[in-house]
Amino acid sequence: MRAVVAGGGIVGLTSALALHRSGIEAVIHEQAPEIRAAGAGLGLWANALAVFDELGLGEQVRAIGRPAEMFFRNHAGELIRPAGFAEDDHRYLLVHRATLSELLADAVGREHIRLDSRLVGYDETGTGVTARFGDGTTVEADLLIGADGAYSVVRSLLLPGSDAVEHEGHHAWRAVVRPPEGVTVDRGVIVLGEERTRGGYVPTVDGTVYWLVNQFDADPLKGSPKEQAAERAAFLDTTGWNPALPALIESTPDDEVLHNQIMLVPPLPRWASQRVVLVGDSAHALSPHITAGASLGVEDALLLARLLTSSDRVAAALAAYEQDRMPHYRQVTELANTVEDSATPEEFAANYVAFSHWMLNR
Numbered sequence: 001m002r003a004v005v006a007g008g009g010i011v012g013l014t015s016a017l018a019l020h021r022s023g024i025e026a027v028i029h030e031q032a033p034e035i036r037a038a039g040a041g042l043g044l045w046a047n048a049l050a051v052f053d054e055l056g057l058g059e060q061v062r063a064i065g066r067p068a069e070m071f072f073r074n075h076a077g078e079l080i081r082p083a084g085f086a087e088d089d090h091r092y093l094l095v096h097r098a099t100l101s102e103l104l105a106d107a108v109g110r111e112h113i114r115l116d117s118r119l120v121g122y123d124e125t126g127t128g129v130t131a132r133f134g135d136g137t138t139v140e141a142d143l144l145i146g147a148d149g150a151y152s153v154v155r156s157l158l159l160p161g162s163d164a165v166e167h168e169g170h171h172a173w174r175a176v177v178r179p180p181e182g183v184t185v186d187r188g189v190i191v192l193g194e195e196r197t198r199g200g201y202v203p204t205v206d207g208t209v210y211w212l213v214n215q216f217d218a219d220p221l222k223g224s225p226k227e228q229a230a231e232r233a234a235f236l237d238t239t240g241w242n243p244a245l246p247a248l249i250e251s252t253p254d255d256e257v258l259h260n261q262i263m264l265v266p267p268l269p270r271w272a273s274q275r276v277v278l279v280g281d282s283a284h285a286l287s288p289h290i291t292a293g294a295s296l297g298v299e300d301a302l303l304l305a306r307l308l309t310s311s312d313r314v315a316a317a318l319a320a321y322e323q324d325r326m327p328h329y330r331q332v333t334e335l336a337n338t339v340e341d342s343a344t345p346e347e348f349a350a351n352y353v354a355f356s357h358w359m360l361n362r
């Protein structure tokens, strides 16, 4: 069996790796000239680490990360401790996105990755699929996996009219920096602030720090991304208890502040045809306030590989995948919405850990 994977993000790379481990040939086509991930941190939860363990990569992933805990503080710096949850429900591993992508690309094998190769179309027949690329080349395969992210071309062809939509007013700013002189960051601090802001910082494995600022229902943005982040950081500390975050933002070069208007993929009527299937953000770009899109997406990759090896027909495997994943993500979305709609920081923290607990213990 031969698969074409469109997209070399974390989920596309994990998909190809899972297929290889199952004895299925898979080649990734990535539109960018390199396998890269924006310079930011990524929280991987135990469910993602279990996927990497299964793929024989768990130890290597742990070695590039730093264990962290997701506990929130309020704008006055007071720790919020929701009752009834275990420490494990708060634990995750912070990795550099780019380092994880490199590790995964090496594990897949660079010879199985085509760069500068943008999928622009496909033709599906009863016996296979022909993927078409921007440079005019075509590739025949038994299936096409759309791991091409929120703006997925595969999804737009499989389900016309399913474009990702702006999560109105929801923005994220982030960067990874070395702490400036006088700023020591030896633990993570994440705050649920005023004006629907969230943010803080987490130390990484190599002495740098990942800082992040988010806001729901933001007013129209003014100024540079760095100014926008700094303006919102003020809502995360109303009493002057935490000067580290503004200092980290201030020390970040302007062009290293990543800003995202958050995009969501609307609920889809299906995720697959007979020969084409969506994984990761192409199927379910989620709001990052649950910090779980990648952790959930790598589960898609492993499940799909398992079903393709245990089923004698591609179409049956894709149907089984869809039957498993679609109700699962309906529940993810419901729980994520509950977190987003929380009226107070305490409620947000309780709903957040309830989601993590559910994700880790299903």
Ligand SMILES: Cc1cc2nc3c(=O)[nH]c(=O)nc-3n(C[C@H](O)[C@H](O)[C@H](O)COP(=O)(O)OP(=O)(O)OC[C@H]3O[C@@H](n4cnc5c(N)ncnc54)[C@H](O)[C@@H]3O)c2cc1C
Pocket: 006, 007, 008, 009, 010, 011, 012, 029, 030, 031, 032, 041, 042, 043, 044, 117, 118, 119, 120, 147, 148, 149, 150, 151, 152, 153, 154, 172, 260, 262, 279, 280, 281, 282, 286, 288, 291, 292, 293, 294, 295, 296, 297
């Ligand atoms: C601010 C923010 C913070 C987040 N934090 C976390 C977190 O802490 N933990 C977590 O688990 N998740 C987090 N997420 C979610 C996570 O980033 C995504 O769920 C994850 O990156 C999705 O991976 P993917 O491989 O599906 O898609 P992407 O990472 O978007 O990769 C898609 C790839 O496909 C390529 N591509 C696109 N179109 C084509 C084409 N036509 N042909 C070929 N290649 C193509 C792109 O260049 C890209 O490399 C966060 C998201 C945001 C926005």
